[in-house]
Amino acid sequence: GRVVHLADYRPTDFVLERVDLTFELDPEDTKIESRLIFHRREGADPQAPLVLDGDELTLSGLLFDQIEMDADRYTATASSLTIRDLPAAEPFEVTVTTIINPTANTKLMGLFRSNGIYCTQCEAEGFRRITYFPDRPDVLAVYTVNIIADKEANPLLLSNGNFLGGAGYGDGKHFAAWFDPHPKPSYLFALVAGDLGLVEDTFTTVSGREVALKIYVEHGKEPRAAYAMDALKRSMKWDEEVFGREYDLDIFMVVAVSDFNMGAMENKGLNIFNDKYVLADPETATDQDYAYIEAIIAHEYFHNWTGNRITCRDWFQLCLKEGLTVFRDHEFSADQRSRAVKRIAEVRHLRSEQFPEDSGPLAHPVRPTKYREINNFYTTTVYEKGSEVTRMIATLLGRDGFKKGMDLYFDRHDGDAATVEDFVKCFEDANSVDLAQFSLWYNQAGTPQVTVSSAYDEKASTFTLSLEQVVAATPGQPTKEPMVIPLSFSLLSDDGTVLTPSSVEGGKVAGDVLQLVERSQTFVFQGIASRPVLSLNRGFSAPITLHYPQSKDDLAHIARHDSDLFSRWQAVTDLALPALTAAARNAASGAAVESDDALADVVVAIAADESLEPAFRAQVLALSSEADIARELGSNNDPDAIHAGRQTVLASIAAHGEQTFKTLFDTLNAAGSAYSPDAAGAGRRALRNSALLYLTFVEKSPARAAEAFAKADNMTDLSQALSILAHQFPDAEETRAALASFETRFADNALVMDKWFQIQATIPGDMALDRVNALLANPHFKGENPNRVRSLIGSFAFANPTGFNRKDGAAYDLLASQVLDIDGRNPQLAARLLTAMRSWRLLEPMRADKARNALMRIESAETLSVDVRDIIERMLQ
Ligand code: HT7
Ligand code: ZN
Numbered sequence: 001g002r003v004v005h006l007a008d009y010r011p012t013d014f015v016l017e018r019v020d021l022t023f024e025l026d027p028e029d030t031k032i033e034s035r036l037i038f039h040r041r042e043g044a045d046p047q048a049p050l051v052l053d054g055d056e057l058t059l060s061g062l063l064f065d066q067i068e069m070d071a072d073r074y075t076a077t078a079s080s081l082t083i084r085d086l087p088a089a090e091p092f093e094v095t096v097t098t099i100i101n102p103t104a105n106t107k108l109m110g111l112f113r114s115n116g117i118y119c120t121q122c123e124a125e126g127f128r129r130i131t132y133f134p135d136r137p138d139v140l141a142v143y144t145v146n147i148i149a150d151k152e153a154n155p156l157l158l159s160n161g162n163f164l165g166g167a168g169y170g171d172g173k174h175f176a177a178w179f180d181p182h183p184k185p186s187y188l189f190a191l192v193a194g195d196l197g198l199v200e201d202t203f204t205t206v207s208g209r210e211v212a213l214k215i216y217v218e219h220g221k222e223p224r225a226a227y228a229m230d231a232l233k234r235s236m237k238w239d240e241e242v243f244g245r246e247y248d249l250d251i252f253m254v255v256a257v258s259d260f261n262m263g264a265m266e267n268k269g270l271n272i273f274n275d276k277y278v279l280a281d282p283e284t285a286t287d288q289d290y291a292y293i294e295a296i297i298a299h300e301y302f303h304n305w306t307g308n309r310i311t312c313r314d315w316f317q318l319c320l321k322e323g324l325t326v327f328r329d330h331e332f333s334a335d336q337r338s339r340a341v342k343r344i345a346e347v348r349h350l351r352s353e354q355f356p357e358d359s360g361p362l363a364h365p366v367r368p369t370k371y372r373e374i375n376n377f378y379t380t381t382v383y384e385k386g387s388e389v390t391r392m393i394a395t396l397l398g399r400d401g402f403k404k405g406m407d408l409y410f411d412r413h414d415g416d417a418a419t420v421e422d423f424v425k426c427f428e429d430a431n432s433v434d435l436a437q438f439s440l441w442y443n444q445a446g447t448p449q450v451t452v453s454s455a456y457d458e459k460a461s462t463f464t465l466s467l468e469q470v471v472a473a474t475p476g477q478p479t480k481e482p483m484v485i486p487l488s489f490s491l492l493s494d495d496g497t498v499l500t501p502s503s504v505e506g507g508k509v510a511g512d513v514l515q516l517v518e519r520s521q522t523f524v525f526q527g528i529a530s531r532p533v534l535s536l537n538r539g540f541s542a543p544i545t546l547h548y549p550q551s552k553d554d555l556a557h558i559a560r561h562d563s564d565l566f567s568r569w570q571a572v573t574d575l576a577l578p579a580l581t582a583a584a585r586n587a588a589s590g591a592a593v594e595s596d597d598a599l600a601d602v603v604v605a606i607a608a609d610e611s612l613e614p615a616f617r618a619q620v621l622a623l624s625s626e627a628d629i630a631r632e633l634g635s636n637n638d639p640d641a642i643h644a645g646r647q648t649v650l651a652s653i654a655a656h657g658e659q660t661f662k663t664l665f666d667t668l669n670a671a672g673s674a675y676s677p678d679a680a681g682a683g684r685r686a687l688r689n690s691a692l693l694y695l696t697f698v699e700k701s702p703a704r705a706a707e708a709f710a711k712a713d714n715m716t717d718l719s720q721a722l723s724i725l726a727h728q729f730p731d732a733e734e735t736r737a738a739l740a741s742f743e744t745r746f747a748d749n750a751l752v753m754d755k756w757f758q759i760q761a762t763i764p765g766d767m768a769l770d771r772v773n774a775l776l777a778n779p780h781f782k783g784e785n786p787n788r789v790r791s792l793i794g795s796f797a798f799a800n801p802t803g804f805n806r807k808d809g810a811a812y813d814l815l816a817s818q819v820l821d822i823d824g825r826n827p828q829l830a831a832r833l834l835t836a837m838r839s840w841r842l843l844e845p846m847r848a849d850k851a852r853n854a855l856m857r858i859e860s861a862e863t864l865s866v867d868v869r870d871i872i873e874r875m876l877q
Contacts (some may be wrong), residue, residue: 001372001373001866001870003370003371003372003868004315004370004371004372004374005369005370006314006367006368006369006370007369009040009313009314009316010736012049012051012136012138012139013040013044013045013050014038014039014040014041014044014086014134014332015038015039015040015134015140015150016036016037016038016040016139016140016141016388017039017091017142018035018036018037018141018142018143018144018145019034019035019036019141019144019552020034020035020143020144020146020612020660021026021033021034021035021131021143021144021145021146022145022146023145023146023147023148023149023150023191024148024149025102025118025147025148025149025154025193025640027102027113027148028081028102028103028104029101030099030100030101030111030118031060031097031098031099031104031679032098032099032100032130032131033095033096033097034095034096034098034131034132034133035093035094035095036094036133036249036430037092037093037315038050038086038091038092038093038094038098039084039087039089039090039091039092039334039345039457040087040088040089046088046384049082049083049084049086050082050083050086051080051081051082051083051096052080052081052082052083052132052133052135053079053080053125053128053133053134053135053136054077054078054079054080054081054116054128054131054133054745055077055078055110055125055127055129055134056078056129056130057078057079057100057126057129057131057760058076058078058098058099059076059081059097059098059132060097060099061094061096061097061395062074062076062081062083062094062095062096062097062100063094063095064083064092064093064094064095066093066095066522069083069191070726073085073820075847077374078465080132081096081132082324085456085466094131094229095156096131096133097134098130098131100130100817102118103798105129106454106490106784106825107825107826107827107828108121108122108124108259108260108261108786108826108828109125109126109129109261109828110126110127110128110129110193111121111129111130111140111469112259113258114257114258114259114260115188115193115198115218115257115258116153116194116195116256116634117192117193117194117255118149118154118191118192118193118194119190119191119192119194119255119257119272120187120189120190120191120192120267120272121260121261121265121272122189122190122265123187123188123231123265123268124315124374124375124378125188125375126186126187126439127186127189128186130665133186134186135186135187135245136186136313136314137185137311137312137313137314137334137417138184138185138312138313139185139186140185140311140415140417141183141184141449142175142176142178142179142183143159143160143161143180143184143189144164144179145160145177145178145179145180145189146176146177146178147159147175147177147178147193148169148173148174148175148246148554149173149174149175149193150167150173151172151173151174152172153194153195154193154194154195154204155195155260156192156193156194156195156196156216157174157175157193158176158178158190158191158192158193158216158253158269158270159176159178159180159190159191159192159271159347160178160180160184160188160189160190160267160270160271161178161179161180161182161188161249161268162178162179162180162181162249162250162251162644163178164176164177164179165177168362170737179326180249180268180269181419182248182249182309182443182790183310183415184268184308184311185311185417185523186815188266188267188268188311189265189267190214190265190268190270190272192255192270192272192354193526195219195590196217196218196219196255197216197217197218197219197221197222197629198214198215198216198218198222199214199215199216199217199222199225199229199617200212200213200214200215201213201229201233203232203233203236203237203242203252203418204500205236205246205247206240206246207210207246209246209247209250209356210250210655211236211249211250211251212250212253213229213232213249213250213251213252213253214251214252214253214254214256215228215229215234215255215256215278216234216253216254216255216256216665217256217275217278217279217521218258218275221256221275221279223851224278224280224285225256225278225394226282227280227281227293227294227677228254228278228280228574229278229300231293231297231827231868232252232254232301233548234294234296234298234821235297235298235301235302235332236301237614237687238298238300238332238335238336239302239305239785240327242331242332242335243305243328243406243845244410245304245305245405245410247304247500248304248309249268249269251269252269252277252301252580252766253269253271254271254272254273254297254300255270255271255272255273255275255832256273256274256278256279256679257272257275257630257748258275258768258787259275259785260273260274260786261786261788261826261828261829262274262378262502263276263277263292263299264277264296264299265300265304266299266300266304266307266308266865267612268304268308270808271300271301273282273296274787274802275301275751276289276292276293276295276470276751276754277296277297277785278293278406278753280293280677281716282675282677282713283714283715284712284749284752285355285677285715285745285751286719286752286755287677287681287682287686287716288683288716289715290336290677290682291320291333291337291682292335294333295329295332295333296329298328298329298332298333298374299325299326299328299329302325302329302332303321303325304430305410306320306321306324306328307321307325307721309410309414309415310409310410310414310415310416310418311411311416311417311418311466312417312419312538313417313418313419314420315371315374315377316367316368316369316371316379317367317418317419318367318374318378318382318422319323319366319367319382319383319386319389319420319442319608320418320419320420320423320514320717320727322383323366323383323385323386323387323389323390323656324384324387324423325385326384326386326387327386327387327390327391327394327712328385328709329620330342330346330380330387330391331763335517336679338613338679338683339665340564340565340566340569340616340726341496341613341615341616341619341679341683343415343540343564343566344508344565344569344616344619346384346540347540347566347570348383349384350380350385350388350540350543351386351628351631352625352627352628353380354380354381354384354385354447354543355409355447355545355631355834356384356627356631356838357379357380357381357841358381358446358447358474358754359446359447359472359474360838360839360841360873361475361838361841361875361876361877362379362835362838362871362874362875363381363446363474363475364377364379364381364440364445364446364474364475365381365442365443365444365445365477366381366382366385366386366442366443367420367442367443368382369443371870372866372869372870373866373870374832374866375827375828375867376660376830376831376867376870378466380638381445385543388542388543389441389442389543391514391541392438392441392484392486392541392542392543393405393424393427393435393438395426395486395488395513396438396484396486396510396513396515397431397433398510401427401430401431402427403428404430404431405427406426407411407430408426408427408429408430409422409423409426409427412426413520420439420442420572421439424438424439424442431533432736436712437481437482437483437484437517438483438484440481440483441483442485444471444477444480444481444483445474445475445477446471446472446473446474446477447471447478447543447544447545448469448483448485448542448544448545449470449471449472449544449545449547449842450467450468450469450485450487450516450544450545450546450547451467451468451469451470451471451548452465452466452468452536452547452548453465453466453545453548453549454466454469454534454548456528456532458533460529461526461527461529461530462524462525462526462870463491463501463523463524463525463528463532463534464523464524464525464532465522465524466520466521466522466523467487467509467516467520467521467522467523467546468519468520468521469482469483469485469516469519469520469831469853470519473554475874475877481663482517482518482519483516483517483852483866484515484516484517484625485516485517485544486513486514486515486541486542487513487514487515487516487536487537487542487851488512488513488536488537488538488539488541488564489512489513489514489534489535489536489538489543490512490534490535490538490562490563490564490567491525491528491533491534491535492531492532492533492534492535492557492558492561492562492638493530493532493533493534496560496561498563499528499529499530499532501525501526501527501528501862502526503526503528504521504523504524504525504526505523505524505526506522506524507521510612512538515539517765524803526577527567532555533550533558533569534550535558535562536548537570538562538564538566538567539566539567540566541565543769550574550620552575552598552684552767552824553863555572555574555575556571556572556575556598556600556602558570559571559572559575565612565616565740569616569619569620572602572603572606572620573624574730575598575599575602575730576599576603576623576624576649577628577629577632579599579647579649580597580623580624580629580632580646581629581633581647582634582645583645583646583648583649584633584637584638584641584642584645584646585633585641585645586645586646587641587642587648588638588639588645588647589643593645593648593649593652593760595648595649595655595656595681596649597651597656598653599649599653600652600653600656601656603620603623603653603657604620604653604656604657605619606620607620607621607657607660607661607664607690607691608660608664612629613683613739614680614683614684614686614687615679615680615682615686615687616666616683617687618683618686618687618689618690619689621687621690621691621694622690623646623649623650626639626642626643626646626801626802628851629642629645629646630642630842630877631800632841636840636842636843636844636845637842637843637857638700638803639802639805639843642801643764643801643802647697649798650693650694650697651697651698654694654695654697654698655698657694657698658694658695658698660691661694661695661698662691662692662695664687664688664690664691665688665691665692665704668684668685668687668688668691669688675714676715682716685714685717686722688717689716689720689724690723692704692705692708692720692721692724693724693728693803694731696728697728700734702725702728702729702736703755703836705724705725705728705734706721706723706725706734706737706738708720708721708724709721709722709725709738710849711871712801714772715752715755715809718742719755719759721738721849722738722739722742722759723762724876725738726738726739726759726760726763727759727762727763727764730763730767732766738758739756741843743780744754746782750785750787751787752791753788753789754782754788755791756780756790757775757780757781757788757792757795758791758792758795760772760775761775761791761794761795761796761799762795762799762800762803762814763790763794763800763803763805764801764802764803765802765803765804766794766806767803767804768800768802768803768804768811769810769811769814770795772792772796772803772811772814772856775792776792778833783821783826784826786826786829789822789829789833790829790833793815793818793833794832794833794836796811796815797811797815797833797836797837804836805843805847807846807847808850809849809850809851809853812850812851812853812854812855813854813857815833815834815836815837816854816855816857816858818833818841818866819833819834819858820858820861822865823865823867823868827865827866827867827868828867830865830868831865831867831868831870832865834858834868834871834872835871837851837854837855837875838875839853840855840875850877855875855876856876858872859872859873859876
């Protein structure tokens with residue numbers, strides 16, 4: 001794979017006017033005839049040939065203006081079709097015929113089969129696996145699609161846009177024609193054919209048009225699509241109300257398939273989903289599953305405007321649609337649920353996934369400038385950090401300023417393939433501001449480290465705040481410029497009221513947001529009558545790491561008084577982290593771990609505080625994860641010590657709050673009341689299950705969790721009880737029995753069996769490897785199903801720090817073998833699993849050495865996909 005550079009972007013020499021596709025579907029021999037009408041772009045080189053992309057294709061026919069093309073006018077390889085001697089100005093027609101084998105397509109890119117269903121995945125470069133085509137996002141065209149297939153096996157024939165008509169043929173075949181009036185890039189093309197069940201509804205848009213909503217799932221699973229349908233209608237309404245965006249076709253379809261490389265795909269009018277993000281009922285889906293379904297249904301729907309109507313000029317601009325659309329789905333979920341709890345979950349996710357990426361060998365800017373394999377850039381940096389950058393624009397410009405910019409963007413660029421510069425310019429023009437320095441957020445990789453010190457001068461009534469920002473070097477970017485960092489702040493008085501300065505010197509402050517724009521900058525707040533406690537980066541206004549040594553008292557004060565619930569959670573986290581890191585250090589050195597009563601007091605008090613929503617209290621009780629603690633400790637850390645230390649802190653909080661946890665567990669016992677997946681119910685279940693976990697630390701017995709498992713009437717409680725049993729009492733008879741009963745009960749439900757694999761893959765300790773090896777040989781394990789692979793191998797590598805980081809390095813070898821094996825059939829999946837080892841250099845030297853050996857074994861393999869080669873080389877650089 002060659003390297004593609006942003007700086008090399010050029011428009012195409014030919015403009016594509018129309019696309020007419022005819023698919024004759026067959027499991028192994030699908031024939032695609034593609035009629036393309038082009039004309040040479042004005043000003044383009046009159047000699048330039050037309051070069052179409054292909055991937056593993058063979059050409060089986062080529063016509064020029066309906067007549068067979070002379071062999072000396074074209075060259076076809078598996079990866080390109082070059083046609084010469086084309087007209088200088090007049091439009092011409094090229095008809096390309098290819099024959100492909102959907103059944104053999106294990107990469108799940110292009111046209112493939114999942115459980116007997118024909119389906120497509122064309123983003124980013126999958127369309128070229130179907131036919132030779134100018135497969136790049138700045139080529140927009142109107143498509144007509146004809147599908148011909150065996151009628152009995154494929155009663156359903158779907159593609160983008162509106163249904164034109166269909167008919168039966170005498171030979172048992174039938175056909176359907178679809179027309180999508182909206183010009184689109186090839187990555188948004190979709191086709192589905194097969195036999196599926198249907199759930200139908202309608203949505204009336206703000207201007208009174210009725211849209212048919214259809215969700216297709218496997219027969220018998222229709223009742224499990226009800227929540228997705230509800231989420232879809234709420235998404236459509238929300239986008240009208242909040243962003244002023246109305247849907248633009250007469251029909252919107254969602255198809256759920258079981259083999260899918262990612263979560264879902266926003267194909268115009270025909271979204272295709274991993275069924276994990278469509279199917280739910282209380283018996284089989286957890287509260288977390290419901291929340292994901294709501295978020296992903298919304299995300300793909302929102303792409304209709306941010307991605308489809310306005311698409312990306314090239315793949316470097318991926319954050320233009322992904323970062324923005326994640327921001328939109330975050331805001332949607334915040335409006336549907338608890339905003340503060342949603343924000344806490346977002347920040348937890350950003351810190352645990354994006355921060356490590358940003359500080360490791362795979363670090364790249366939100367808008368990269370080069371890539372070898374674009375599939376490897378669907379990253380948490382492009383998605384989640386991209387969303388945070390959008391959020392900062394909203395914070396800097398305020399609600400109205402942000403809306404003005406978005407409205408201008410929709411107006412100015414509807415129908416375009418746009419760039420990040422186009423997007424930023426809309427906010428500049430709509431608000432008469434200069435965002436040049438702010439744009440560094442798109443171009444500079446790395447998480448800014450902001451170090452803060454403060455002083456209060458009682459005589460002068462001034463509060464002085466000194467800030468310094470540093471962005472560490474990242475691959476290809478040795479030095480960095482200072483960024484614009486919007487920091488929401490609050491000055492809290494002794495009694496918790498907010499102190500408002502009479503004036504502020506030293507930099508720009510708008511309302512409760514100050515802007516750090518220099519490398520170091522000092523702000524002086526005047527008219528502060530008493531020593532304030534500063535709450536900084538409230539709501540996580542900037543995606544940075546803050547280093548501000550605050551006293552325990554000050555943190556406890558913020559935890560009690562800040563009006564921003566996120567900041568209260570952050571203060572508790574800042575109180576707990578030193579205790580957790582100290583416990584890890586003590587565990588490593590064999591010293592006794594002292595219990596921190598002050599911390600336990602705060603945590604238990606919050607757990608018991610009925611004025612706070614249960615979901616928030618559960619977030620506080622969850623404490624920092626082992627990965628969070630590892631990050632805080634930096635390099636050279638020992639996962640076993642981190643785990644052991646954290647367990648002792650949990651145990652001491654449990655002992656301290658035993659009565660509180662008993663009360664919570666008993667009073668929140670929801671048995672009897674009907675399950676509802678709403679945020680309030682989910683919060684109560686989360687708090688109750690946290691209480692259950694703490695109680696097992698006190699009781700040191702699996703009995704209570706086993707009873708909870710036996711009595712659970714929904715998957716949230718059932719899977720939580722099973723996790724507690726498996727993770728705290730892996731060898732107990734109760735655990736063995738619960739795992740066996742779960743397996744028997746849900747053997748026929750793939751999505752639930754994924755949980756069974758995941759829970760076992762994340763049991764801490766050295767025995768995890770043997771367990772994972774045994775599970776790989778389990779008849780339920782299906783190596784060709786990405787969800788199953790992620791639930792076993794992905795969970796083990798990403799979410800079992802002690803088990804995966806065994807001292808002898810044997811788990812690294814297992815991952816290496818699995819990556820090599822999976823790479824042979826599904827490179828995208830293999831490359832993603834491999835990123836689990838991206839932070840290998842932070843391990844203590846013995847483990848790091850073993851990790852390097854495993855990685856080098858992958859690197860030296862004879863055949864590697866471009867996907868895996870790209871990741872492995874960057875990781876070892
Ligand atoms: N835009 C989509 C990203 C995507 C994808 C989805 C499924 C399989 C392969 C894929 N490659 C890229 C999903 C989204 O962000 O909405
Ligand atoms: Zn997306």
